[in-house]
Amino acid sequence: MKQFSPGAAAALLLSCVIAVGSVSFLGPCVHVDGSFGSCHWAGQAMLGIGLLLVILSVAGLLVKDGRVRAGILFAAAAAAVLGIFVPGTLINLCGMATMRCRAVMRPAMMLLCALTALSCLLSGIAAYRKAGSKT
């Protein structure tokens, strides 16, 4: 029986904010000379991770089998953990802490990814336990 998962719904919402925010209101610095700094590519990577999280969260909401759903949500949690390390650790950002990529994008993406990972992990554990109790 398919059951609504609030954790997966929360993850979907957060993933949408990651995907949209990384290239708009939470995005990196825009260079006046039209060039792209490494922070731009960090934003693009976050867009990719955000879209992946959206797909996994939707699947986590739609898939009926508890164990498969748990697997999908655990994968989403792993992708979200990867997202925490993208801006600033895996991809360099600008050299000044006051720049938008460091002051806004990095903390926002880390926070959103951490919350997504947590909600995916908790709902994944819940789905796994529920599936285990039925067998």
Added chain:
Amino acid sequence: MKRGSLAIKNLLRKPGRTAALVILTALLALSVFGGSVVVGSLRQGLNSLESRLGADIIVVPSSAQSKASFQNMLLQGTIGAFYMDGENLDRVREVEGVETAAPQVFLASLKADCCSVKIQVIGFDPETDFFVRPWIEQSHTRELGDLDVVVGCKVEAEVGEILRIYDERCKVVGRLAPTGTGLDTAVYCNLSTMKTLLAAAEEKGVSHKVSSDESDDQISAIYVKVKDGYDIDQVNSKIQGHTRKCSAVRTKSMLTDVSDSLSAISGTVATLIGAVWLLALVILVVAFVMIANERKREFAVLRLLGTSRSMLGGMVLKESALCSLAGGILGVLTASMLVFPFTTLIETSLGLPYLRPSAGTILGLALASLAATVLVGSLASSWASFRLSRVDPGTVLREGN
């Protein structure tokens, strides 16, 4: 059954009601903890600026638009490059009452290595400086060599890294402790390095209103310490009269401006916190009274089963205290997630010195916010608790029929 476990079971039995109470109390904790951390950081920033400035008077060129431009440079890290005749330093030193006068030269880099961010370079004289040197000595005890630079904590460069400024390879030899001011975004070097950088800038065709040949004779600011027993205002006026095309600014007046802005922000934050608390308190009292009315029959049955009045009152208080504690923890965590990661954003938005208090102070504020939330939550439920404990089981159960 223990009253504690009964209270927890009651809360779990009505998850919607419990969640509403938790969210309401979380709002209280969020506002008081978040607000107090922001105000505390602003106060810490002002203290840091006061202790860092050290000078009684700062002399800047009139072209620096008096203190406003210089103040923005100090507070917000706005790039500033303005120059005046180096002779003014000797003129200031000649003024009666001047104990020490230390020059600084400013330079704005075109861009840093990584991106199109400009960096403020500040050159100082290690022999006379009392402004930057004590601060640098906290992290770098040796003398700064040629092309050695020390970076503010907001410049993302590690010790040993090479920073290219106008294609000159400057070695980072130290990172400074945070001050919460615009000084954190600057790079510091001695006057010899500054001369090299000015020459490099000239080669790049970037005019800084000072040629490399004249760099020894051109300075950007003079920090003045007044001898004990002299009136700072009088010395300030004398300096103003002795120097050419310069403005002498009392640091105290600059700090007063900052202090006034801080008071205004503190007042606004306090008003907002007060409004949130008043509103939430009224809602909590009304909510607990409504809950008390809803649970009259339940309490009447418990009374018939032998539960004493004090036990019933205690149970309601315990329920509200548990809700408030959960809400308080949620509120403090939410405020932490909103305030701490976005420290730089808050600082740049406010345009004031902003330095996070120590971990101990933050922990103290968190515990105080939690205690205040639990206390207010318990107080809000005390009337409802009193009314419920006075329930007459017979009357209530007959009314129900």
